Amino acid sequence: MDLRICVPLGALLEGSLAAIAAVGLPVEPLRDAGRRLIVEVPGGPTYITTRPTDVPTYVESGAADIGIVGRDVLLEREPDVYELADLGFGGCTMSWCTPAGDDPTALAIERFGVVRVATKYVRCAERFFEGTGRKAEIVKVNGSVELAPLVGLADGIVDLVATGRTLRENGLVEREVLFESTARLIANRVSHKLRADVLDGLVRAFEAGGA
Amino acid sequence: MDLRICVPLGALLEGSLAAIAAVGLPVEPLRDAGRRLIVEVPGGPTYITTRPTDVPTYVESGAADIGIVGRDVLLEREPDVYELADLGFGGCTMSWCTPAGDDPTALAIERFGVVRVATKYVRCAERFFEGTGRKAEIVKVNGSVELAPLVGLADGIVDLVATGRTLRENGLVEREVLFESTARLIANRVSHKLRADVLDGLVRAFEAGGA
Missing domain, CATH: 3.40.190.10 (Periplasmic binding protein-like II)
Known part of the structure; x- marks a missing residue:
């Protein structure tokens, strides 16, 4: 063959x-x-x-x-x-996720003009924030993306969500879905x-x- | 603290x-x-x-x-x-490695004008081949770089070499050292x-x- x-x-x-x-x-x-x-x-x-x-x-x-x-x-x-x-x-979704509680996205943009986003998917994140008219500073990380908001590296993450377990374990919630995969x-x-x-x-x- | x-x-x-x-x-x-x-x-x-x-x-x-x-x-x-x-x-070295036998680097450049290089370290590889006056097409891979020459994705790899075990297991030999790390x-x-x-x-x- x-x-x-x-x-x-x-x-x-x-x-x-x-x-x-x-x-x-x-x-x-x-x-x-x-x-x-x-x-x-x-x-x-x-x-x-x-x-x-x-x-x-x-x-x-x-x-x-x-x-x-x-x-x-x-x-x-x-x-x-x-x-x-x-x-x-x-099946899973590519999602914008931030710490539980008040959604910090609008707040970050209001305060600093820009939301900081950690992700492995730089182009997907860029297209998403550009496409929704929001300014984002994209920080490329290669692993354990969920760590970034916990230590102040970013306001939230764009990452794949399957079961949601990693999100829950790190106090993150899904805010918006970019696309399904x-x-x-x-x-x-x-x-x-x-x-x-x-x-x-x-x-x-x-x-x-x-x- | x-x-x-x-x-x-x-x-x-x-x-x-x-x-x-x-x-x-x-x-x-x-x-x-x-x-x-x-x-x-x-x-x-x-x-x-x-x-x-x-x-x-x-x-x-x-x-x-x-x-x-x-x-x-x-x-x-x-x-x-x-x-x-x-x-x-x-301690380890960043090295240019190709399949054992005749070094295919010169041959690839002679035949096609360019050597194909698989690596996780795109900028290091670019600087190395530019700095030594050779044309290289850099292919970014994210894992198991040693696989690339075996399936024809590249003529060789730029990668970290510590013990050399992975190289030996895949029939590759170290040709040139870019730098020590x-x-x-x-x-x-x-x-x-x-x-x-x-x-x-x-x-x-x-x-x-x-x-």
Whole structure:
């Protein structure tokens, strides 16, 4: 088959394996991979496992033909790939969250003219605040975004919210939803042309499996 | 004391705790913190634990007064902070590494005019290739950089090398060293002015402890 599939580690991994298994591709070798990041299945696909944010990079470059990635990463990165299907799993929202109590957003803008926003999703946050006519100073953080308002680094955060547990544990509440996200199937533009038969069949199978 | 200290999780955590303990500050509450990212020690400092790459962000903004961070992160981020001391631990090199065998760098440039470089350290890599008169296309990846040459995403990687184990496991060899890195003590510029006494004393203690 010689198809290269980029699979995200982390929160979308289990759903990705289930979706791949549902279209009839072997996933057991991937479960047994241990520390290996590349798994070649004889007579089947080659799996490349990466961080979720790296999936578009591998697919855009052609290092992988197709990949599974959250809509959040696509909206942040805007990679030059085809988005072929909504796989339905991994549902969450990209949300603007601030400490519980009076919403500090209006207050911060009233006092200082600007609200300070910590996020991993700089472009999503910029578009959101620009689009709603509010001035924001975006602070890029790479991990534990929920920490930022607690120590005065920011007035609030733009981050993915799934169960809401992290928010509750840190005294934060969801104020506004930027967009909803689920896992998407993406394809390299050249692969999509050269291997239309294989990919079209897969897309139909993924759509049937996800329904 | 009311001093806020930003401590990096990951590879520099143990060395940071040892260095902090060596200057006489209590670190046991930090060891017992579990999932908590903020640890206030009554009568002592407040510790904020973050990803290594977020330490400069917290210190630059004043959310933390001082922090411990690798020189690699400082050279990549160039934050507006004071670098007060070389703490000596966490030694490693930032290196240009490619697959074993003939060095593909010259070959790639000869064939395509450009070498493709995967890295988390985009600015460090850009400066290195510009400074040595070679054209490079930098591909930003966020994790498992060593994977990139194996699947054709890049000709080689610019990454931190400590023991070299990851390189060996992936058939890569170190070709050139960009710079050496160790853990550094950094301070917020305003904190450094307002709290010169406390910080000067700490710097002397850190330097004595690290010697």
